[in-house]
Amino acid sequence: MQETLLSDDAVRDPAAIAAQLAAKKYAADIVEALNQLEPQDAASVLGRLPAERAVELFEEQELNDPAGLITQIPEEQAKAVLNGLSADRATDIFQQLPPVDRTRLLSLLAPENRGPIESLLIYPPNTAGALMTTEFVSVPSTWTIGQTLQHVRVVEHTRETIYAIYVLDPYRRTLQQVVTLRRLVAGDPNASIVSVGRDPITTKPLVDREDVARIITKYDLLAVPVVDDKNHVLGIVTVDDIIDAIIEEGTEDVQKFGGVEAMDEPYLHIGFFEMIKKRAGWLSVLFLSEMLTASAMQHFSDELEKAVVLTLFIPLIMSSGGNSGSQATSLLIRSLALRDVKLSDWWRVILRELPMGLVLGAILGIIGTIRIAVWQEAGLFDYGEHWRLIAATVAGALVGIVTFGSLVGAMLPFVLKRLGFDPASASAPFVATLVDVSGLVIYFTVALIFLKGTLL
């Protein structure tokens, strides 16, 4: 879309780009254009824009690599931007900076901005503490609705959101109630603020962003307050930060399920060697585990020599186990993530997957038998005089492997969760690898049962 966002002659001249972009109405559209540029060009443009505009752009979650950009723009502009950003966004950016840049840029902050950011920086990434902003509205419970509205009007421009107002105990400053702007506007100005408040739903600073997202979604909130053990409000997490977190989690779930380490940048922006690193690790681990298939095959090499015909169906049978396992895993990963299924439900899942696997295996077994019979009878391929026994072996192995695959695939997320790992680390390749080795053993065991005394 670069063509539509920037005219051609502007493409390599930062001053011209800056002028063109400054005229755009929505920060989100400018960010989209900046993301198309090379990082040094984007930084050069950001350095030339008016400071207030640059602040707006750095405020956008969609801006690629804000930490890299802030180190590349002139120090004066960086100072203006960092002092102008909301506390939670600035913290986000500081968290992505290498220590040396972090120290240098922190020293550019005015003392009143530096305090909140330094206190937010202590929370680990992806927790409520790291996501929250300290810029919210709070009032003592002794105020009226009219007083509160007046206060909201005055502080509005310095707060990230005013859609939820937190009512505090006037002495201990503990959280008592939450009032939505909606109820505030609809209420009688002379009534006490507590007449329109309700008990707040809160969270703690070290809670994972996924759980914060669950709370906001479940109760349809616009923001959730983060409180300490004494019920003092440390900050609030707003719905727009949570949407970005939900989308990122969705991406991570798909990437991990595909067997890649989660990436925090867009595909085309990740360096070649970083991408190699994120992919080669898992790929090598899977390869090393899959080597067990070679060992299993070596173990059965006598049988293989005697009945080479059996090898024809190895890929078919193995992949069916992997596929059924991958189906079950994808279902259970999301069920566990969305809390549709709890850890203690594992036996209910087994009771479903066992008959499920048997039926699915039987369906594939029937298809496989038909395939062999048709090829044999039509003279397309000769499986030898014992072709019926071979068909029975394939069908029997399919039932066993699909059932086994479904069970392993369904249980893997439970096992990972029980061991304290993210159930979403159960990738399709991981399941396939687990199932492949045992699939071979099942196949040759079934073959020994059906073919002993004939082929084997």
Added chain:
Amino acid sequence: MQETLLSDDAVRDPAAIAAQLAAKKYAADIVEALNQLEPQDAASVLGRLPAERAVELFEEQELNDPAGLITQIPEEQAKAVLNGLSADRATDIFQQLPPVDRTRLLSLLAPENRGPIESLLIYPPNTAGALMTTEFVSVPSTWTIGQTLQHVRVVEHTRETIYAIYVLDPYRRTLQQVVTLRRLVAGDPNASIVSVGRDPITTKPLVDREDVARIITKYDLLAVPVVDDKNHVLGIVTVDDIIDAIIEEGTEDVQKFGGVEAMDEPYLHIGFFEMIKKRAGWLSVLFLSEMLTASAMQHFSDELEKAVVLTLFIPLIMSSGGNSGSQATSLLIRSLALRDVKLSDWWRVILRELPMGLVLGAILGIIGTIRIAVWQEAGLFDYGEHWRLIAATVAGALVGIVTFGSLVGAMLPFVLKRLGFDPASASAPFVATLVDVSGLVIYFTVALIFLKGTLL
């Protein structure tokens, strides 16, 4: 969690459950408890609750199978609930009803509720039109801020959201501006409403919910107006509906990537045979395609007879192709979904995946060579006198197959999108199957090159 939500003696007595639940503070918590019950018990409880409470519960997106429940509660209660629901939620539920129930229940609606719902029912599921609510606040552009605030106070209780107010042309009733409640509250009551408005970002009724989510996320909106071709506001889609849509899309992406048809109900609530249907289809298609591996193996059966040792590495080599393909697919599916990568970027992706595949393949090739050499030299297994050539075959095939897998895996989402399908339909099993057949051909071709004149 059933234990903590309901006391034990209440578990089988709907009246007792209803009494216990009615005392709970948050609708979301009651819904969580109801979802744990058998459907007929949940319906029985919903039939006994006060009508206003039942409305609140049916309003919650998290309630399982609301359409099934509404048909099971007494007609008087169903009537009260359906007339009390917001238009968009009622439409949601009507859309899930079988035609006969739909007609019966529509007749229970008061005429003023029936009109909007019938007009919303014409939009296909998962479009902006189906998600939107008709209960929003609009004012003519001739009003002042004070007049608007007064109007908002009066209509507040009948509107789903008042956080965005739509300013219309007083004569043609076309959309001119949007004003947030925040700017309304902060503004001067005597100023014109247009002094605090801004140009609205809008969407059309037939736009897919994923694109609506993208607009709301990109511009950090609390709601987006849905307009017709003449710029009349048909309704608005609010951020909480969009969060549910984003989560559902994330689940669908993972399920489809796992090779299952998307499921619209929680795992433990789907009937056994429906689940079979959702899984057997894809599994059978994959199985039929994977049969090509048997054909490929049959084609190379002479080579197999001569060099059974080659079969030992078939699972290892094939799975590496599938794994690298599944990695590339998972990366590109999300990149396309989030618009990080556009359809026209396909050649940039190829230019990345080609060297990526070569490097990843070489890494695995080195590991594989070491494995064969160690086993051979340590006397763990005898690959024969030509073991060095076999190792070279395995390494060469790995480079070819991993490169091929990465390219196919990365291009599949592009091809699907180009053909008008959802790129997320590119599942890991689908990629693995595509790569398996060609992987065998690559393996045996490399073998013919390296082993011609010795083993083959």
